[in-house]
Amino acid sequence: MGADQGPRRHYDGRWSDMRVRFAPSPTGALHIGGARTALYNWLLARGGPHGPNGEEGTFVLRIEDTDRERSTPENVEQILDALRWLNLDWDEGPVFQSQRAGRHREALEELLASGRAYHSSATAQEVRAYKERHGWERGFRGEPESAGAVRLRYPDAGETGFDDVVRGKIRFANSSRDDPVIARADGSLLYNFAVAVDDLDAGITHVVRGEDHISNTPTQLLVFDALGVPPPVYAHLPLLYGPDGRKLSKRHGAASVQELRAAGYLPEAVDNYIALLGAGFSADEEHFSLQELAKRFRLERVSKNPAIFDEQKLRHMNGRHLRELGIDELTRRLEEYTGRHGLRGAVEISAEKIQTLADFWPLVSFLFDGPVDDARAFQKVICSDGGVENLEAAREALASAEPFTVENVEAALRGVVEALGAKPGKVFQPVRVAIAGTTVSPGIFESVALLGQEETLARIDRALDRAGARKS
RNA sequence: GCCCCCAUGGUCUAGCGGUCAGGACGCCUGCCUUUCACGCAGGAGAUCACCGGUUCGAAUCCGGUUGGGGGUACCA
Missing domain, CATH: 1.10.10.350 (Arc Repressor Mutant, subunit A)
Structure with missing residues (x-):
């Protein structure tokens, strides 16, 4: 722990010292978008050109449960369950952000002491008023007070930017950023501050997450800077959408990993399919095992375009993976899925006619019932x-x-x-x-x-x- | 409003200054054939969002426009 991380490596094709993390917030089931983020991190840790001694990277799992209202133990268990089902094992964690409050407060004191952060009682209304006075492209700057919430001080000039592995250079003018609140008046910490401290302490070298975090990045960069340590490398993944082109949600049917499992999809196929959404693996082949995916995955080749989740293609890939399993293994999975036994004969004669585990029973139930x-x-x-x-x-x-x-x-x-x-x-x-x-x-x-x-x-x-x- | 990101057939993508713009899913046709699938062989489907540049030459580089998305919280 602490700021002693040594120089952070840039993404240069060497992975032996790579430390990545997946940090979901347990406010619901694991979404297919979150699953893909987890998968990409896992692929990064497990695959690629290995270090001189063949070491793998380290995959850290962190649960960002600082939103007490919405985070539940049930959701945490669901997420872990989904990750296990997808065969994405983690090396460290799960570490719970909520249990690190002490360290967060310590880091906060450091920023307060150095003047990089200040107490401010400014309300949202006051921030609005400030911006109306100074123009909307002008970020809010507060006056230091003796108590209240804590805001991080943005420089007035210059820009805060980073070299995103998938998007290239991204810059934000400091003047356009509001001084963000990093701790509530009651002392509890906010996400943008806690992540940075947690990534620092966990020695994370590469932060791979959804593009909805792009605009959070400058603030986190500023935290690293204020703490006097180099930041990790960032890579922002494009988001996933439903068939109607809108954000993926429960309304789109099988959107969570659990729902996919219930619909009879194989983890092998789900991993394969979601890996393909947004990553150009090959011009002529797209059927891969997890291990092959890890070997071929290149972060810098990840697409910048958002992708639409297409269940038809998943079905197709599922059929291929299903037939690849072999009769014994397929029988095992189908017996588990249907809760029936003695299915081998039925599996033998129907294996090439089904695309999902759910297709099986309607096709062969007449043999039994x-x-x-x-x-x-x-x-x-x-x-x-x-x-x-x-x-x-x-x-x-x-x-x-x-x-x-x-x-x-x-x-x-x-x-x-x-x-x-x-x-x-x-x-x-x-x-x-x-x-x-x-x-x-x-x-x-x-x-x-x-x-x-x-x-x-x-x-x-x-x-x-x-x-x-x-x-x- | 302001900040940021993105833009190749319906969908996922290959492409990285000169290609008949390639592949996969889906769709259509045929073969196989006992149904449904699988497999195989074909086919339809793209003014590479638009407009301007740069260049002998642009999907590829630059600028603008439009469209989509993300952020703009004392949420994560």
């Missing part, structure tokens, strides 16, 4: 156009298929098609509807074989009865 009730499908496929006759023929062939393997089921059914001179679908679809209840299912031979001979015949009989009852 009986046919789905889809009256329209029944009417259209079985109660018309030779449906009953073909189904009867199929039943007969299936009844003598021994043993009841996929191969024999296929041979039996194809034999019917040939004998009848019908189009394949005219035989297969009635069977499908008879056993599944709907026109959509995994492959028919595989489904029938998995269902078993007895159950298949029973379902066909039931369908036949039902069709007969309809006719008469």
Whole structure:
């Protein structure tokens, strides 16, 4: 702790001494935007050209819970849970900003003593009045008083700027900045002051966060300067928006990590997708594992444009990651997701037909819970156009298929098609509807074989009865 | 109002002074085929926001405009 940090390194492709942090404020669930910020920090710490001894950077987790009104332990747990689910492990923390009040106060005293900060009782109204008098591009400057809130003194001239890794040079004229309040009248500290002190004490070398923090940066820079230490390197990420081009929020459906998980997305796919939003990894490939992402991630290549969260693309990527898992692992995840067991067979025959974990059960539930009730499908496929006759023929062939393997089921059914001179679908679809209840299912031979001979015949009989009852 | 950031097909992006402006998602067509998908092969879709410069030459550099976004709290 303390100001003894040595010279801060600039982002120069060497990472062995890199210390980054993710510092969410627990005022709600972890958003996909926050998740991406966490991910980028993690990628930075874990990947890139490693130091001479192959060291990784350090990823620090800090909870900015100084907003007592809105920060809750439940939200903290939700955020940690989301981070774990995304496989973003941290090396230090979580450190709670609220527990560092003593150190914050100490730093505050230092600034007060050096005259870089001063007590001021000026109210928001007085600040307005000041600006109306001096012009709106003129920042507020207060008079030092003996008590009240504490404001940080901005220089009157010159500019405060920094070299943002993703945006390049950003400058603010000091004269345009209000002297910001860094401590309330009751002594509690404000965000812009606390972050700087915390980043300093944690030895953070690179601050990577959302671009909504750009205009906070000069104030934090000023705190570092007042404390007499060099600031970290900054990188501001573009924000993420919903499909309507507006800020991402609960209204846009799956906006939080938890919601994505509930919707059947894989952490692998979510990591991959959100990494792509705003980072040009490659011109011709975009399917990556977390490790590959870490290896390829380049902070200076991060896009400056805000991106819109596109769930369709996430679905697509999820399908690829899902198929990459392999049957055993996919089965494990699906059993966890659905709360069912003995799913392996169903997974085998449906894996290539689903894009999310949520797609699975509707497709295969008929194998476990009986046919789905889809009256329209029944009417259209079985109660018309030779449906009953073909189904009867199929039943007969299936009844003598021994043993009841996929191969024999296929041979039996194809034999019917040939004998009848019908189009394949005219035989297969009635069977499908008879056993599944709907026109959509995994492959028919595989489904029938998995269902078993007895159950298949029973379902066909039931369908036949039902069709007969309809006719008469 | 003031300060700051951004601008390539619907979406995510590649591009970094000379390209038929490339890829991915989505969409359409065909193949595969028992449905749905997967996979494969094609296709439609971009006055590179606009206007002015610089240059033999600009999506690429500069300026302005417009549009979008962020900040402007004794919130984080």
